[in-house]
Amino acid sequence: MFLKMVRDDFRRNKIITAAVFLFIMFAVMLAASAVHNIAHLIPSMAELQKRAVPADITQMHSGEFDQEDIDRFTEAQRDHIAMQETMVLLTLDGSHIHFGDNQTMAGTVQDISFVVQNEKFDFILDLNNEKLDVMEGEVAVPIYFMEHYHLKVGDTITVKNGEYAKDFVISDYSRDYEMNASLTSSKRFVLNQADYDEMYTMQAGEREYLIEFKLTENGDSQAVQTAYIEAGLPANGPTVEGEVFLLFNALSDAAVALVIILISMLMIVIAFLCIRLTFLATMDEDVREIGIMKAIGISKKEIRKVYLTKYRIMSVIAGLTGYLLSFFVVHLFNRNMRLYLSSDSAGILPYVLSFAAPVVIYFLIVMYCKSVLKRIDKVSAVEALRSNMTAPGKKQKYRFPLLHNRFFSLNYYMGFRDVWRRFKIYRLLLLIYIVSTFMAILPLHVYNTMNSPEFSTYMGIGKSDMRIDLRMTDTITADFTRLHEELVNDSDIEKHAAYITSAYQVKNTEGSWDYIYIEIGDFSLFPLNYLEGRAPQGEGEITLSYANASASGLNKKVGDEVVIKAGGKEKTLTVTGIYQDITNGGKTAKVRILA
Structure with missing residues (x-):
């Protein structure tokens, strides 16, 4: 009898059953693909790093220098430096x-x-x-x-x-x-x-x-960088730490995996809502059968098992189908990774780990179904045989009588009346529409964000049509002055701003002195987007990049004070904002005036 009821339920709700099946299948397929990608990414990054042996500190320099000075510095820092090239x-x-x-x-x-x-x-x-x-x-x-x-x-x-x-x-x-x-x-x-x-x-x-x-x-990277600057060695260019290379290599593939996982989670939510909607409708239709089963002594557990069996079977078949499809789909997602990082070193591990996706989703579906099916326990055998399940245990209050309709046509009025009386069901439909819409526009928003001209403002660089960097040379002052004059006199340029970046000493959390790159200029013309606070507006104010403000850096937040040494004098500046940055290893600061 139980199998017959399950079979009849499949036949009776073909469309919504197919919809739930597809949502579970696609959720498993995407989740397994994302896990597969991450399982490839981690060993691929480790293997590439092992083979390439990247530098821990890279100082870019333009201009002449003496290699013997670098060699002497390397020998003096042998406690920290293993090799130099x-x-x-x-x-x-x-x-x-x-x-x-x-x-x-x-x-x-x-x-x-x-x-x-x-x-x-x-x-x-x-x-x-x-x-x-x-x-x-x-x-x-x-x-x-x-x-x-x-x-x-x-x-x-x-x-x-x-x-x-x-x-x-x-x-x-x-x-x-x-x-x-x-x-x-x-x-x-x-x-x-x-x-x-x-x-x-x-x-x-x-x-x-x-x-x-x-x-x-x-080896202490910060100690080496501080000693390097104090030694006056060539530094006409940015300094980059090894962690930044790691971040850049993993960023795009990790972002893809996270977006896929998020979409998969949204699909599971939609599947949950569809299951709940299906069950509410089924309960309305099967309330008399439930009452009969209770009346003849069938336990609540056995009755729940009838409905749970359907979703167990559906979850197993949809999960295995989605898992198998992920083997084909994953190649669309990790093409970039295979080209730039190579993923051959992962072996069978990604396939094993990605199998966790259908297993986890299966248990989530089953646990959710069990929580929904607890509604069966509230059904009284007597009430079920003589009423319906629209609101178990409660008498329905009569709402929207036709006699009181004065403003709407009959069709609209009956529609409003039905929505009001079965608001829980229509609320589920509304949630399904909202989640589905969000799932559809999420990838588009991510794409638009990454390609937006405003994106640079989240990375420490103000939005502009052109950026010109002048490196340190013997004629840097004359070049800067001449360029500034040409920009002022150029009728095609609406506005421009000049910024000067220099290294200054800053007091760290231990009370000793490190070096920090500070950019000086007017940041109101090409403003950034700040994680917290605002841009520096006058003397005595400073903004810090997130890497500098974090616990591993200066450990500062908006309103704290930072001690800078400029011109041989200590200056106390107040932090007014924190921003994201990728230049100079992500460790920078900005001030309007540093007199």
């Missing part, structure tokens, strides 16, 4: 790189540099995560450019700058742990030593340097 980059504008049918890379926002493979650490890898070995006349091109310009292995690119011109055959993709992500503003092309020496000798590119340090197991 300086990579020389030959940087060219994209317009000097030609490919295809008279195309160039002009207009790219990425800094393009040509390098040779490092010897000690910070290795650039191929798609098998093996150290690149480029032959003469060949070049390994970053994945970003291979994808962006639809280049293929075997294609030819031509580098032309002044008297230098040479063709290179693309031999491989280059997987660069430090500069893989599109969020990083620089990319490295790998050459053979002989080709690099020729380009270097003919001065085909502007020389820049990556002064890199690999720390010992117990």
